[in-house]
Amino acid sequence: MTIAALIVAAGRGLRAGGDVPKQYRGLAGIPVLARAIRALAAHPDIATITVVLHADDDARFQRIIGPHVGGISLTTCHGGKERSDSVAAGLACIRGQGADHVLIHDAARPLVDLALVSRVIDAMRKTGAAAPAIPVTDTLWQGSKGTVAGVVPRDGLFRAQTPQGFRLDLILQAHQMLQGAATDDVSAARAAGHEVAIVEGSTRNIKITGPDDFALAENLLGKDMDIRTGNGFDVHAFTEGDHVTLCGVRIAHDRALSGHSDADVAMHAVTDALYGALGAGDIGQWFPPSDAQWKGAASDIFLRHAVEMVAERGFAISNIDCTIICETPKIGPHAQDMRENLARILGIDTDRISVKATTSEKLGFTGRKEGIAALATATLVKT
Numbered sequence: 001m002t003i004a005a006l007i008v009a010a011g012r013g014l015r016a017g018g019d020v021p022k023q024y025r026g027l028a029g030i031p032v033l034a035r036a037i038r039a040l041a042a043h044p045d046i047a048t049i050t051v052v053l054h055a056d057d058d059a060r061f062q063r064i065i066g067p068h069v070g071g072i073s074l075t076t077c078h079g080g081k082e083r084s085d086s087v088a089a090g091l092a093c094i095r096g097q098g099a100d101h102v103l104i105h106d107a108a109r110p111l112v113d114l115a116l117v118s119r120v121i122d123a124m125r126k127t128g129a130a131a132p133a134i135p136v137t138d139t140l141w142q143g144s145k146g147t148v149a150g151v152v153p154r155d156g157l158f159r160a161q162t163p164q165g166f167r168l169d170l171i172l173q174a175h176q177m178l179q180g181a182a183t184d185d186v187s188a189a190r191a192a193g194h195e196v197a198i199v200e201g202s203t204r205n206i207k208i209t210g211p212d213d214f215a216l217a218e219n220l221l222g223k224d225m226d227i228r229t230g231n232g233f234d235v236h237a238f239t240e241g242d243h244v245t246l247c248g249v250r251i252a253h254d255r256a257l258s259g260h261s262d263a264d265v266a267m268h269a270v271t272d273a274l275y276g277a278l279g280a281g282d283i284g285q286w287f288p289p290s291d292a293q294w295k296g297a298a299s300d301i302f303l304r305h306a307v308e309m310v311a312e313r314g315f316a317i318s319n320i321d322c323t324i325i326c327e328t329p330k331i332g333p334h335a336q337d338m339r340e341n342l343a344r345i346l347g348i349d350t351d352r353i354s355v356k357a358t359t360s361e362k363l364g365f366t367g368r369k370e371g372i373a374a375l376a377t378a379t380l381v382k383t
């Protein structure tokens with residue numbers, strides 16, 4: 001059995017508030033869609049992941065999620081008007097990838113766990129079609145004009161969840177035969193005459209629809225939240241030259257910074273803050289100054305190494321705050337460029353990065369214009 005995962009993320013989802021579709025909004029520091037993808041990528045039986053996007057979201061997806069998650073390359077395709085159109089587009093994309101089974105999951109369910117996915121896979125293996133659900137325990141009322149008009153028997157009623165699992169040929173044919181739209185893939189399979197097994201869902205596997213759901217999901221995540229903070233500090237002396245490089249931005253100046261690499265004191269502080277949060281030493285340990293290959297090196301090599309290590313250890317960067325201490329050059333006019341450059345390297349939004357500057361009131365070595373100091377704080381969140 002070769003299993004493909006299909007994640008449906010083509011909706012606009014603005015009901016949850018804000019002007020960004022809900023699947024791209026951060027949930028305890030990590031976008032909802034990234035959490036959904038990671039949850040499925042973590043399951044050892046899932047071979048490929050295809051994400052169905054809204055046609056307007058390609059750039060947003062690449063910026064926020066990127067080309068691969070958890071060592072799995074992501075395939076993307078564009079969805080249609082209704083959810084069932086998007087699933088059909090995704091299934092067409094999966095066809096020919098070598099999978100014989102598919103798990104179809106809503107991007108809005110980021111808290112799905114491995115045990116639930118395993119239950120769906122086990123049942124799908126036996127029956128060809130299976131989906132998770134939770135028995136309804138609340139009393140169900142029929143309402144009319146604001147009053148209770150009757151009670152609906154809840155025996156045999158379930159709340160449906162995803163991922164829903166199917167033999168690929170079965171669900172492909174069901175979607176081809178579908179007349180009109182189906183609210184989920186179980187409906188499509190049943191309309192084509194297939195039985196669908198119910199497996200035990202999870203109360204944590206909530207669907208994020210409105211603002212309250214974000215708060216509930218963050219509470220649920222809070223139980224196993226792991227947040228790390230690190231700091232970094234660096235100093236480089238001025239020497240002769242015509243520019244300095246700070247956070248990767250070249251700034252014309254009547255002095256240069258002296259150092260083994262490009263002496264980007266601010267980027268070094270940010271890099272050390274990331275290493276610090278991981279308890280993983282510092283730049284000097286990973287890139288010894290005694291090693292000639294780092295002479296004159298652009299410091300983004302060091303920062304990218306730290307960023308990769310953050311991801312490998314299962315963390316996401318929540319925010320960075322960097323303060324540059326000098327009398328000259330003026331930092332303010334370049335701060336936005338520095339934030340954007342760091343955002344590109346770190347793979348996070350610019351509004352999660354702060355670059356600011358202060359003088360030391362002409363006191364000390366920075367006050368005497370002998371060099372520049374920088375300090376940085378990084379916060380990481382376990383994903």
Ligand code: MG
Pocket residue numbers: 234235236259263264265268
């Ligand atoms: Mg340094």
